[in-house]
Structure formats: C-alpha cells, structure tokens
Amino acid sequence: MFARSGPPESFEALVHEMSTQAFTSSDSDWPPLARENFASNMHRLANFREILRYVPQYRDKVFVIAIDGFVVEDDNFRNVLLDIALLGSLRIGVVLVHGASHQIRRLAEATKQQPSNFDGIGLTDAATLQLALTAANRVTHEFLEGLAAADLRGACGNAVVAHPAGILGGVDQQWTGRIDGIDVSFFKALLERDIVPVVPPLGCDGEGLTYRLNSDAVAMEVAKALGAAKLIYLTSVPGIEVANGSTSPEVLRQLSLEEAEEMLKKHRNDLVEPSLSKLTNGIRACRGGVPRVHVLDGRTDLGLLTEVFSNEGVGTLIHVNDYQAIRVARKKDARAINALIKAGVESEELVPRSLAEIERHISDYYVFEVDGNIVGCIAIHPYLDQKKAELACVFVSNKHENQGIGAKLVQFGEGQAERLGAKELFCLTTQAANYFVQKGGFQVGTPDDLPPPRRQRYDVSGRKSKVLTKSLPPAKSTAI
Ligand SMILES: CC(C)(COP(=O)(O)OP(=O)(O)OC[C@H]1O[C@@H](n2cnc3c(N)ncnc32)[C@H](O)[C@@H]1OP(=O)(O)O)[C@@H](O)C(=O)NCCC(=O)NCCS
Numbered sequence: 478m479f480a481r482s483g484p485p486e487s488f489e490a491l492v493h494e495m496s497t498q499a500f501t502s503s504d505s506d507w508p509p510l511a512r513e514n515f516a517s518n519m520h521r522l523a524n525f526r527e528i529l530r531y532v533p534q535y536r537d538k539v540f541v542i543a544i545d546g547f548v549v550e551d552d553n554f555r556n557v558l559l560d561i562a563l564l565g566s567l568r569i570g571v572v573l574v575h576g577a578s579h580q581i582r583r584l585a586e587a588t589k590q591q592p593s594n595f596d597g598i599g600l601t602d603a604a605t606l607q608l609a610l611t612a613a614n615r616v617t618h619e620f621l622e623g624l625a626a627a628d629l630r631g632a633c634g635n636a637v638v639a640h641p642a643g644i645l646g647g648v649d650q651q652w653t654g655r656i657d658g659i660d661v662s663f664f665k666a667l668l669e670r671d672i673v674p675v676v677p678p679l680g681c682d683g684e685g686l687t688y689r690l691n692s693d694a695v696a697m698e699v700a701k702a703l704g705a706a707k708l709i710y711l712t713s714v715p716g717i718e719v720a721n722g723s724t725s726p727e728v729l730r731q732l733s734l735e736e737a738e739e740m741l742k743k744h745r746n747d748l749v750e751p752s753l754s755k756l757t758n759g760i761r762a763c764r765g766g767v768p769r770v771h772v773l774d775g776r777t778d779l780g781l782l783t784e785v786f787s788n789e790g791v792g793t794l795i796h797v798n799d800y801q802a803i804r805v806a807r808k809k810d811a812r813a814i815n816a817l818i819k820a821g822v823e824s825e826e827l828v829p830r831s832l833a834e835i836e837r838h839i840s841d842y843y844v845f846e847v848d849g850n851i852v853g854c855i856a857i858h859p860y861l862d863q864k865k866a867e868l869a870c871v872f873v874s875n876k877h878e879n880q881g882i883g884a885k886l887v888q889f890g891e892g893q894a895e896r897l898g899a900k901e902l903f904c905l906t907t908q909a910a911n912y913f914v915q916k917g918g919f920q921v922g923t924p925d926d927l928p929p930p931r932r933q934r935y936d937v938s939g940r941k942s943k944v945l946t947k948s949l950p951p952a953k954s955t956a957i
Contacts, residue, residue: 528786530850532567538706539570539668540785543696545751546579547713548775549616555623557711560781561673562627570668572699573620573631574676576692580612581605596754597653597678597691606652609689613677620675631673636660637695639680639688654680654688656695659702693751697758701765708762709784710755711775716793717756720747729793734763737795759795770795789876803889806842806854811835813851814842818872826908827870828940842870843889845882852877855886857893860928866899867931871909887917895949902949903927905935905942919945 542561548554561571578595585592585608592605601609617633624631639654657680667674676699678692693710700708718726719740726749732740737760741748748756752772759770771784773792784790806814814835821827835842838856845853856870868890873882894902903926904913913919922944924935935942 528782531786531848534849535706535785536568537570539572539700539703540564540707540709541572541574541696541700541703541705542709542711542781543574543692544576544711544775545692545713546576546581546612546616548711549575549619550579551776553776553778553780554619555626556778557775557781558623558627558629560779561624562629563782564785565629565671565673572664572668572674572676572703572705574692574696574699575613575616575620575678577609577613577616577678580616581608584608584612593651594653596750597689597694598754599653600648600650601652601689603652606687606689609679610687613679617675617677624673624675629673630671631675632667633675633677634660634663634667635681636663636674637676637680637690637699638682639690640682641688652687652689654682654690656680656690656698657682659699661702664699664703691754693754693758697762697765697767700762700767705767707769707771707785708759708767709771709781710751710759710773711781712751712755712772713774713776714751715774715777715791716772717752717759718749719744719752720749730790731794731796734760734795734797737763755793756795763795763797768797803843803845803885806839806844808836808839810842810844810851811839814844814854814870817851817854817874818870820875821872824908825940826906827872828905828938830870843886843893845873845886847877853882853886855890857890857897859894859897859899860931861898863928864898864900865928866894866897866902868894868902868904871904883912884916887913891947891949900949901926902947904945904947905940906945907940907942910943910945913945917947919947922946 544554544557548557561573564571576596578597581592581595588608590604590608592608593600593602594605597609621631621633636659637656638658638660640657642650642653642655644650664674676695678690678695680688680690680695682688696708696710699705716728716730717732718728721727729740737756741756741760745753755772759772762770771790771792771794773780773784773790775781777791780791784792811832815830815832818827818830822829838858841856841858843855843857844851853873854870855868858867858869860866868887871883871886871890873886891902903922904919906913910921914921924932924944926944926946927935
C-alpha cells in the first residue's frame, strides 16, 4: 500500500507521491511497463480511497496497541513503528504497551536461571522480578529507539498503579501485581503533545515498589481507562486460534462480544496461548467500553494498516457495536450503489441501470454496510395493484461473498415486501436462479407471473432472465 523506503514525511506527502506517479503523462504515450505502473498506482489509489473513508471516524481517537516481545525482535518491528507514525499523521493518538516474556525467557537461559513465571500470570519471586525489570526496561528502550528512528517522540512513565496480587488459591503471589489504577491525565498530557506513551508490563505502588504485570491485561486496562476506539494486539499468531481437531487450528475472523463470550465458555480448553489471554482480555476490554479489539500477527508487513483500514482485516476482530447493518439507501448512496453493481452489470448478472435511474428510485433501495461501507444492496419495486413486489438488484461485492450477506438481504427484502402489502415476490435472474431456489425458497415461474408493465419491459429487454416467485405470508410488523 505504501512505500517502505523510509518514514513517511507526512500524510499529505504520501498522497502527493501516489497521485503524481499515477497522473504525470497521458496514457497513450506510455510503454507497457508504465501502463502496468499506472494500473498498480490506480489500485493503490483505490486502496487509498478505502483508507480515506476511515480517517474522519478515527481522527482524535486513541488506539492502544499491545506488542508482544516476540514481535519486537522481528524484522517487521521497524515497519510497525512506521505504520504507527502514519496513524499519528492522521491524528490518531497511539499508546504502546509491550510484553517481555520472550526476552525474560532468553535472559533466563543466558543467565541459567529458572523464572517462576514468564508472562506475569502466576507467582513472581524476587529473582524473576529482577529478570523482568532488566528484560522489560531493555524492550522499552528498544521502543524509544525505534520511535526516534521513525521521527516520533516517546516516553515511559509510572502511570500504571499496581498492588500485590496477594494470596490466590492459598499461594502468595509475591511480586505479581494487580492493576489498581491508570493515571489517565499522564497519558492525555503526552498524547496532546504528540508523544507516544510506551508502557511496560510493570506497575508501581505508592510506596515505590514495582510489581510484574501481564501486558495483555495492562493494555486492556489502559484502553478502558482512556476510552480507546481500538485495542490492537500484535502477536505471533494470525489471530485468535481455536483447535478444531485438524492439524492446523482455525483462525477466528470476526466475533461479536456475545460470540466471543460463548467461545470462551465452551472452548476454553481448545484455545492455546497467546489466543486464550487475548480473547479473555479482549472480552474484558469490550465489556469495559472499547468497541473493537483486534488480534493479528505483528510480523506481517502491512498487517496493522490492513487491519485498521480495510473491511476484511487480516486477523480477528471482536466487536461490541453493530458492525453490520441493512438500512434504507439515501440519495447520496446512489453513486456508491452504481459503483458496487458495476461488476455484476459487466458480467450480465444484473441489468444495466444509469446513475439517474438509481437516484430516481432510491427509495426502493436498501444497502448492507460493513463498518460504514456499502458492500451489498437490494431493491424492492412494488406492483401493489397486483399485490406483487419485485426483488431486484441483489448484489454482494465479491470480497464479501459467502458470508450470508446475500441471504440477509433477501430475507430483509421479503420482510419489506410483506410490510408494503405484497402477497407475492418475484425476481428475475440470469445466473443466480439456483441461489434463490436453494437458499431463498423461491420457485421457478414463467414470464406470465410478471405484472403487465414489468412483463412488457421483460419482453423488450431480450435478456431472457429466469422468473422466480415466492408467496409471502401476511405482514407482521410496521415499516422501518
Ligand atoms: C447471488 C449473491 C447475491 C449471493 O450473495 P452471497 O452473500 O455470496 O450469498 P450467501 O452468503 O447468502 O450464500 C452463499 C451460498 O450461496 C451459493 N451461491 C452464491 N451465488 C450463487 C449462484 N449464483 N448460484 C447458486 N449458488 C450460489 C454459494 O455457493 C454459497 O453456498 P454454500 O452456503 O452452500 O456454501 C451474490 O453472489 C451476487 O451478488 N451475485 C451477483 C448478482 C446476482 O446474480 N444477483 C441476482 C439477480 S437480482
């Protein structure tokens, strides 16, 4: 998506670079390579447009990004910091929380010690606390160095207040801490000055004592306290993985909070670390008001930006708010609908419609949104003299196919047609007859089933579409 030759000077500079590369000469003068470059730049600009859609919704919001110690040692770590610089240039405040268990393990091996735990869960004896302090401080410093290399200012403080975890299950947890508070004003003061806070998995109490904490839990508490728009876990697996009996575990792509809770309840034993910890803390973050939690592999180049700025993402999304919705189309959606159905028109799946035509009948259209972007549509054209309605322009973008969106749109369309007073639904299709019959319960009809004005247009079009029909039960509820 973006060049990696160095840190982005500014967001505007990136826009300028991409647009000048794309538009500096006329197409006809170009040799094939230049043409290929043009196509690739157009693709980048299309991606760029997708990014721009998200920018207003994230401006002045806070993202808490938790990075496992494993990721810090990977070659992609520097790229992650460049991507964080880009988020900053979009006026997104970023707080970085890091783990250190990988570094503690390495340090313990090098010094031939046996830590009482690696991840801040379980007992921390005095020697392990010392290992954690050394390893975590080193990692914090690597963050500060990396931020400096990306032209960003960073700072680490004592803003996570902790107390001893105490005696659990009859065992004194010694230097393992429990997070007791987050100094929100400290974080806000740094963010207001464009300084990236860096938070280690350690906390201090009022006596000046340090306790070992789990970084996933620190990130969750910081995200809740700051009212973050996102909590993003960059880890060493592609997302939340659940063992399903086969050799490779299944990566979960998208879970509502309720689904995530159900998953934890029923499949706790099938979730191995780091997935179990991310899911547990992700759920706590969502319950505490963070609307979205992402879990993804921090070693994948462009993973962070793809997760934040595309509908599909690359890892696992746990979400609270209504992520998907069907709504009535507005006049300003006509252009997006026109662009969405272009591929269907080109492949003759849909009848061509002009922008003006869509605008004229916009009140018949409904759109399916994912994260504020239109990815599917449907139109219900009423013929109420005949107590019929046409279900038309059913389309789902190819990126979102096979996720049940078509079925939701058709079901929704049926409900709308019922509410309008239709007793029968019909649909014309050239290539999706099986879909409507097998998935939607439609029956194969004939052109004689069409209301007279529609039959006339059917005959003129010459498309010879299949006619499908479905009887509707009487309406149950009022119009939306
Ligand atoms: C038809 C369409 C709306 C389905 O959308 P979708 O969101 O992918 O569908 P769903 O997720 O609800 O259903 C997917 C299932 O339908 C099947 N399916 C999808 N398109 C199909 C088609 N044209 N014919 C038969 N089956 C089809 C899939 O194989 C999948 O089957 P499975 O559940 O057994 O694995 C979508 O493919 C599309 O936009 N097609 C082009 C436009 C079109 O033809 N519209 C109809 C005329 S108005």
